[in-house]
Amino acid sequence: MTKKNSLNAIEVQCLRVSLGLNQAQVAQITKATEEDVQAWETGEQLIPEVAQKKLLEIDDIIEMQVLNTCDGIESLFKSEPKRRLSFVVYPTQAIYTQYNPEFISSLPFTELYNTSTWRIKKECKLVLEVDVTLVSFDVDSYKAFREQEGLGESRENRAKWAATQI
Amino acid sequence: MTKKNSLNAIEVQCLRVSLGLNQAQVAQITKATEEDVQAWETGEQLIPEVAQKKLLEIDDIIEMQVLNTCDGIESLFKSEPKRRLSFVVYPTQAIYTQYNPEFISSLPFTELYNTSTWRIKKECKLVLEVDVTLVSFDVDSYKAFREQEGLGESRENRAKWAATQI
Numbered sequence: 001m002t003k004k005n006s007l008n009a010i011e012v013q014c015l016r017v018s019l020g021l022n023q024a025q026v027a028q029i030t031k032a033t034e035e036d037v038q039a040w041e042t043g044e045q046l047i048p049e050v051a052q053k054k055l056l057e058i059d060d061i062i063e064m065q066v067l068n069t070c071d072g073i074e075s076l077f078k079s080e081p082k083r084r085l086s087f088v089v090y091p092t093q094a095i096y097t098q099y100n101p102e103f104i105s106s107l108p109f110t111e112l113y114n115t116s117t118w119r120i121k122k123e124c125k126l127v128l129e130v131d132v133t134l135v136s137f138d139v140d141s142y143k144a145f146r147e148q149e150g151l152g153e154s155r156e157n158r159a160k161w162a163a164t165q166i
Numbered sequence: 167m168t169k170k171n172s173l174n175a176i177e178v179q180c181l182r183v184s185l186g187l188n189q190a191q192v193a194q195i196t197k198a199t200e201e202d203v204q205a206w207e208t209g210e211q212l213i214p215e216v217a218q219k220k221l222l223e224i225d226d227i228i229e230m231q232v233l234n235t236c237d238g239i240e241s242l243f244k245s246e247p248k249r250r251l252s253f254v255v256y257p258t259q260a261i262y263t264q265y266n267p268e269f270i271s272s273l274p275f276t277e278l279y280n281t282s283t284w285r286i287k288k289e290c291k292l293v294l295e296v297d298v299t300l301v302s303f304d305v306d307s308y309k310a311f312r313e314q315e316g317l318g319e320s321r322e323n324r325a326k327w328a329a330t331q332i
Binding site for chain 1: 174175176177179180181183184185186225255257277280281283284285287288299300301302
């Protein structure tokens with residue numbers, strides 16, 4: 001039996017699976033060991049409140065990011081005709097860490113960021129009838145594009161590159 | 167480049183991760199090999215349309231299950247005061263397969279079912295202010311409960327057992 005509002009063992013597991021994370025990743029996020037995470041999920045060990053909070057926070061951040069981004073796209077498309085959109089996603093943790101460091105503290109793994117963008121794609125299609133294409137970030141192709149266009153490195157310019165990929 | 171409305175390589179990966187599945191599970195669902203799934207996600211091989219359809223279908227089923235269940239709970243609670251609710255989740259694939267066979271064809275893995283129940287829990291909290299506790303199905307405890315209460319095996323009776331666990 002756990003405290004009210006506290007996650008029980010199976011809920012921690014369901015939350016982890018719904019985030020698309022493995023036990024090693026949860027251990028890293030919560031600064032625990034893989035053995036700890038295993039013990040939380042079998043109920044042999046209580047999940048520290050701070051670890052629960054961290055995981056629930058990530059769940060909420062993804063939800064908020066989906067809502068906010070879709071809202072932003074909706075207002076953008078009030079003033080111009082609907083069109084295709086592209087979103088950059090990061091194929092490896094190394095590339096994600098290097099190019100998207102502002103997200104590392106809130107969504108520490110590229111899988112979390114990609115889950116979020118998948119849901120944005122879905123929501124845009126369903127609610128806004130906007131086609132979002134996820135574009136895997138390709139460092140070489142992006143560098144060539146920047147050189148050709150005389151652009152610096154920025155999130156905005158990554159988006160411009162991604163637009164050329166659909 | 168893929169056809170319009172068709173998933174590209176990174177999108178297949180994002181979809182898989184957002185479903186909480188590994189490549190072996192996607193292979194099983196789509197009747198492909200793990201090597202195939204790997205090749206889809208790196209872009210070395212096009213994803214057969216039937217495989218895409220299957221994965222997108224699962225994504226939709228989860229969404230529908232969350233919406234429908236929350237709607238059902240909302241109408242239930244219009245006529246009675248809000249209370250705590252429990253939902254059975256299945257800790258292993260073997261138990262899931264044995265006790266929940268009606269879901270196997272739509273949500274073949276217990277992880278998918280559990281992702282769905284996690285999202286129901288979240289949505290109920292957020293929208294309906296109803297506390298849902300996920301209860302890991304315990305075969306022995308359930309059998310003892312049925313014996314004691316003189317009950318047969320049914321989904322309804324599993325729910326009754328789960329209610330005793332919170």
